[in-house]
Amino acid sequence: MSAVDARQDDPASEESAFSTSVKSEVSSQACNILLELREQGELCDAAIRVGDQVFPVHRNILSACSTFFRALFTSKVGEPPTHQHEIALTQINQDTMAAVIDYAYTRHAKVTVANVEQLLPAADHFHIMGLVKACCDFLVSELCPQNCIGVRKFAQSYFCSALERQALTYTLVNFNSVFTTSNEFLQLDIEEVSSLLKSDNLNVRTEELVFDALCRWIDYNPEKRKKYIARLLKTIRLGLLTTGFFVEKVKPHEYVKESEQCRPIVIETLRFLYELDMDDRREVDMTNPIARPRIPYEVMFVVGGWSGGTPTNMVETYDTRADRWVVCPVADTGARAYHGMITMGHVIYIIGGFDGVEYFNSCRTFDAVCKVWAEAPPMNCKR
Template structure:
């Protein structure tokens, strides 16, 4: 029997055992028979649920994920095997993070690192932050910086939150700093992709306006000036509106 066949046989054998489990996990009306001691031993989350959320019928309802993802988690707990794909990796790493199944988090992180590209690196970076996956976060950030010129045209750049917008400016600076003599001529074009006004007056004055590359580029200076004028105008209008409400 080959190693692959042995693993398949073992997987089927163990899965058959857990179908006769002592408890049930219910996800979106789908029920999974499990052994509390096995899942509790592998996951601090389940250990807490089984200990503090005692039910007479030993049925535990889990919300916030699909039955397919729950099946992947349970299958891994019994067999040590998980199938990660482009379609399930995001939901799987989020679920594994929620259940504190570190091995699946690492496997998903490795999968995402191997599949980084200009069109998904920002989304993977955001996902890594949400999962507190520091290694994946650093790898995705390095990719953004190293290939920023290719990342700029991608739709994900426009989906950054206000809090994350400063990332664009920092990425521009890192990308240019890697080969300054060759890349600083691209400053105007890249800076135009940076939504300056979204970062706020304080960030602009402290980090953007005083930057050497910005100070040496007339077009960038003008964009900064326009952003500050817009923000000052909005602040004045907000103050006037509040004054009218008080009176």
């Protein structure tokens, strides 16, 4: 019996599902009634004034939503605020206050590009975590190369750690578009730009792009920034550059030539590249800072096939940047060869094939992010 069948045959499960449905309906109905009472000014026991606008409210509704309002309405210090009918708030505009109160009653917020910069600080100030999350989710959905750096700084200001991580990840993953199109990238200080360029998670096809990025940053204000060239040059994995690019583009660049601090870096890199060119089969020392590869820009998956004269279910990956093969501990349940493979997003489809005895019409999927195998609908014919 399946889990679904068991749940259908379990009276307790049915009662639980019915209870959940009734609770949801009652909760929604109660919210609508309370919202209607507030809009009509009925049974309201407090008012919030913002400028010349007054918002009638129910203290218990705001207190249930916000620890700030709960403390405000239940404080025992001095004159109890519970005796004050009208409370004046400053440093918040009327539209933002209206959105905060609407959220307290409905648990829904209309977050837009126009109001999110005011709504998130207000939600943070009033300790309305649900509204903070709604604002953060909206900002994540709006991330693009032109705003991801600014969104990260905005998140840092209000200690939204999850949003900050997602904005940073977006910046690193889409770095090529960020440094070529974003004015925010040009506004970074030396600490911030160094942190980005030296990150192991920086997603660039080649290290030449990192050199282009640091040059663009310096070019924005060369008189004040060219003194940082040696520090920034160390953020590049110089040992992963081609000898031709380093000799023709990096070594003769005016910022590099004018810096005494760059000379030992240039000498060390030339020695490393020439030794590598003399023996291209030499094993590269991955602990060497100038040759340590970053996160792979792309990974090639090899699934199944023939091995030792029989089909296999082995999964191997090839990291093009590190020039390394890795056997993944995520083999499929059955072996197959002569199958078709295609990717959609981060999911690999393994279609048809042959196990040495039988041809398949089945289709298997492998989620490369979650590392999970699953069965997909089969084909009509074996292939």
